[in-house]
Amino acid sequence: MAHFLYTLNLGAAIFMLVAMALVLARLLSGPTLYDRVLAVNSFGTTTILFLCVFSFVIGRTDGIDIAILYALMNFIATIAVLKFFRYRALDMSLEDAHIDKPTIKTGKKTGPVKRGRRT
Amino acid sequence: MSPHLVLRVVAKMLIPLIALFAFYVQFHGDFGPGGGFQAGVILAAGIILYALVFGIDAAKKAVPPSWIRIGMSFGVLLYGGTGVATWMLGGNFLDYTQFAPESTHAAGQHWGIFAVELGVFCTVTCAMLAIFYAFGSRTPELSDEDW
């Protein structure tokens, strides 16, 4: 029975690795930067799952602490990236950010982009 | 309509949990993975999340730059002071057994490791926040073509 569970977890870990590789391909090729952000986020989730399953495979549950850490911290990078691209500053508050429309890179020239108000 | 309501609510729920996890890593470091450095980085990440969502000015109100200056030096002083204290008690520099020489369960070692990890925690948190404040407080001036 232990052998069955070991095989099950190992198979799950290998499939997680495959999923990580697929998401990585999207990260490398992503046409827009939002695809990349999405891929990084998804990659984080897949890695968390990989770490959980893998700690069951090797029988040491310390890897789960690292998975908790990633589950908490994966969010911060995503928020930073989106703030960076939407408001072009890291220092302003989201609370009083007015809705503005920075343009994605289209190649053609566009008007000036308003940044979020600095408090 | 208030902008980014979802982000603000989730961040508000998440920041205390990140801080709690940082303290778990700090004080559970003797039994599981982790220690002062990791805990300091995690706590700093929590405060950085606060700064990202509620603005760097709010973060500076919560954790003022003067605290950062003091905390950064306090950590190193705590570490060094532990060594000096063992010195005063008659041992070598950073020889923690001097704190409780009669103990059979190495209580002196436990106290020494606790103090030292606390010093590392202080210094790392404050140094990470100092770097973030220094970079995050600056505003670039860009034309659209450069972007």
Added chain:
Amino acid sequence: MHFSPIFILDFGLMAMLLVVAFAVVRIRSLFAIVMLQGVYSLLSAAWFVSLDAVDVAFTEAAVGAGISTVLMLGAMLLTDRQAKPIPVHQKMGPFLVVVVAGLAMFYAIGDMPAYGDALSPANAYIGAEYIEATKREIFIPNVVTAVLASYRGYDTFGETVVIFMAGLGVLLLLGLNGNAGKWRAKPNGHNIGEGAPTPARNPVENEPKPVAKSTKAKRTAKKTVGVKS
């Protein structure tokens, strides 16, 4: 060597690390590089877990996932978005150095202990002594904490001082308030407002400019303003 199925996972992780490292070298968009570095730290943390180096994995995870990406983005705000291409003739020298160093490393692989060897120098001599002594001298389960804080307390003190110096250097060079918001970065050396007539910028720009900006940086900016790359 006995083949364990866990090696499949190790090799998979190593292969992905290699792909990400090549991509970081090849891609010119700095934003993609920041993202890829986050992925690199995720992968290396997973790999450290498989090597049973959980504390190292923890550090890698803590620094790589949250802090490093944010700080990189903060630095990227003040610089360019794209790496400048380097002409091929300038690349040949470094390439030669890398090839020679790589060949030397391949030559040295023969002397390395086998993967997971119980008698390798890291496991055999002083490491084994620490693992034994921790149980009867310090009474805590985590050997890494015991070694870091007690047996190698001097080293950790040095590391703490290094972190302190890093923070101090940033404080001295940049200041915690970014010069109270008066300092402004100008990527590419362009001085906006001197070239083509642009629409009104932020109101902050009308403030009297700080003295430090009007020195060398401004002079070079004036020179290069016409020849935008």
Added chain:
Amino acid sequence: MSIEVLQMFISAALIVSGVFFVLAGSIGIIRLPDFYTRMHAAGMTDTLGAELVILGLMVQSGFTQTSLKLLLIAFFLFLTSPTASHAVANAAHQAGLKPLLGHFRAPNPGEAVVEEEEEH
């Protein structure tokens, strides 16, 4: 049938279905044509697949500290993943990234935002 065998089978079923969803999601991230559809696939990986796999592992380990930690991971993922997806979608929509349209036409990104504002 003893309780361990039952535990094993439940765990196996949950993990296998979770892995199926994760794999399907990551294939979707590769294969689907534009950003918004890819996000649909990624959302499936992030919530359904992840929760199923973690639930399977919890069943496997029983009432232990490990199980509690896994519960925490499941809770954090449940909290942060949809939020991150929401933030990415919001940013892309605000920036004017248009979905790949077929026969039907969606409103322009700017117009849709104005309508949303008036609702609140």
